[in-house]
Amino acid sequence: MSTQFEPILTRNVGVPNSEKIDVYVERGGYTALRKALKMSPDELTAEVRESGLRGRGGAGFPAGLKWGFMPRGDQTKYVCINTDEGEPGTFKDRLLVEHDPHAIIEGTIIAAYAVNAHRAFVYIRGEFFLGIKRWIKAIDDAYRHGFLGQNILGSGFDIDLSVHRGAGAYICGEETALINSLEGKRGEPRLKPPYPAQIGLWGKPTLVHNVETLANVPPIVDRGAAWFRSIGTERSSGPKLFCISGHVRQRGNYELPLGTPLREIIYEHAGGMRGSKPFKAVIPGGASTPVLTAEHLDTPMDFESVMAAGSMLGTGAIIVMEEGTDMVKVAQRIMRFFMHESCGRCTPCRAGSSQLVATLDRIVGGKGKQGDIELLEDICGHIIGNTFCPMGDAEVNPVLSTLKHFRNEYEHYVEHKRPISA
Numbered sequence: 353m354s355t356q357f358e359p360i361l362t363r364n365v366g367v368p369n370s371e372k373i374d375v376y377v378e379r380g381g382y383t384a385l386r387k388a389l390k391m392s393p394d395e396l397t398a399e400v401r402e403s404g405l406r407g408r409g410g411a412g413f414p415a416g417l418k419w420g421f422m423p424r425g426d427q428t429k430y431v432c433i434n435t436d437e438g439e440p441g442t443f444k445d446r447l448l449v450e451h452d453p454h455a456i457i458e459g460t461i462i463a464a465y466a467v468n469a470h471r472a473f474v475y476i477r478g479e480f481f482l483g484i485k486r487w488i489k490a491i492d493d494a495y496r497h498g499f500l501g502q503n504i505l506g507s508g509f510d511i512d513l514s515v516h517r518g519a520g521a522y523i524c525g526e527e528t529a530l531i532n533s534l535e536g537k538r539g540e541p542r543l544k545p546p547y548p549a550q551i552g553l554w555g556k557p558t559l560v561h562n563v564e565t566l567a568n569v570p571p572i573v574d575r576g577a578a579w580f581r582s583i584g585t586e587r588s589s590g591p592k593l594f595c596i597s598g599h600v601r602q603r604g605n606y607e608l609p610l611g612t613p614l615r616e617i618i619y620e621h622a623g624g625m626r627g628s629k630p631f632k633a634v635i636p637g638g639a640s641t642p643v644l645t646a647e648h649l650d651t652p653m654d655f656e657s658v659m660a661a662g663s664m665l666g667t668g669a670i671i672v673m674e675e676g677t678d679m680v681k682v683a684q685r686i687m688r689f690f691m692h693e694s695c696g697r698c699t700p701c702r703a704g705s706s707q708l709v710a711t712l713d714r715i716v717g718g719k720g721k722q723g724d725i726e727l728l729e730d731i732c733g734h735i736i737g738n739t740f741c742p743m744g745d746a747e748v749n750p751v752l753s754t755l756k757h758f759r760n761e762y763e764h765y766v767e768h769k770r771p772i773s774a
């Protein structure tokens with residue numbers, strides 16, 4: 353039975369001129385902000401904490417807890433809107449920015465008010481040309497209507513927001529690399545701790561949130577934490593944008609409650625497999641999350657259940673593969689991406705990713721040797737836990753998970769110098 357669900361995040365998507373401020377206001381936009389400005393920052397933080405909202409940027413960290421980590425008081429603080437969206441397979445933030453930028457702006461102003469920050473930045477992937485245009489126009493209009501600037505809506509609260517374009521490096525989506533890039537430095541990660549909420553942009557406490565996370569904030573303020581908790585599962589509450597790509601009939605963004613079964617998302621919402629070939633495998637949360645198989649199709653798509661199945665919910669980017677897909681080539685293709693995107697700062701990631709690609713290239717090229725599979729595992733073992741940022745642990749997932757579920761395909765390549773399907 354498919355889930356009947358009233359859209360929350362995508363409520364304005366498809367409405368003509370949904371990106372325009374008049375349309376947003378006409379449809380109830382900025383009422384949550386008016387309500388929030390009458391609440392105290394602590395009340396707001398408590399409401400978001402009680403809602404159970406978890407970050408939608410990949411890690412699923414509780415948003416209210418992060419707000420609570422920001423020091424109180426009048427010191428300089430910042431808010432950053434992470435619009436880098438670099439994880440392959442992910443295209444949800446772009447939808448929101450292009451079609452409903454004011455929902456994100458409203459969420460950002462509320463978050464800034466809750467942590468008493470007066471300066472916020474959009475960090476957006478440089479290739480998102482339309483998104484950049486929409487952000488700039490929406491911010492201009494929000495200033496004109498008194499939602500941004502000095503003494504917003506007569507509340508005494510000041511907040512400025514501007515757009516910074518990145519240059520398309522995957523690592524700049526990682527929050528500390530994003531902060532370095534925003535400061536005009538090379539986009540390389542910083543060591544954590546300290547976390548950005550303690551020492552972030554220009555050394556000041558900084559709240560970094562994903563676009564989708566912030567878009568959830570106005571509905572929470574409007575309709576309350578209990579309402580939000582009634583959607584999804586106990587520990588993964590609220591709606592989620594799932595981006596489905598690959599060998600399905602209807603690729604695209606689907607807004608559904610967290611915990612919707614993977615099978616339902618693929619076979620009902622995305623229309624099932626595209627042709628006569630059956631399902632073979634799925635990457636459930638973006639390219640850096642481990643591959644799952646048909647035995648995992650009944651997994652509820654929430655943070656805990658996907659973890660229990662041996663993968664991660666990540667960004668909710670579901671990449672579906674049909675029978676006949678060469679899983680060694682899948683690993684090779686994704687690994688090439690990570691090699692290209694390694695910032696090069698630490699050796700295990702820089703050298704390890706290129707050694708993994710060289711070994712995969714050899715295997716796929718029909719020159720695989722006995723011991724190459726063990727070599728792949730050995731290299732992964734040297735990367736895991738030994739890199740400066742979480743990208744190292746993530747980049748080995750495609751290799752290790754395809755080895756776990758489809759080892760026979762690797763063995764066939766090494767033994768017969770060709771894919772199992774050829």
Ligand SMILES: Cc1cc2nc3c(=O)[nH]c(=O)nc-3n(C[C@H](O)[C@H](O)[C@H](O)COP(=O)(O)O)c2cc1C
Nearest residue numbers: 407408409434436437438525526527561562565743
């Ligand atoms: C290699 C790497 C790339 C990342 N890319 C993104 C990204 O493109 N967008 C994003 O929102 N978060 C990304 N993240 C997660 C951020 O570091 C951070 O956790 C997130 O912006 C926090 O927002 P949230 O709490 O709202 O999820 C990335 C993390 C890593 C390790």
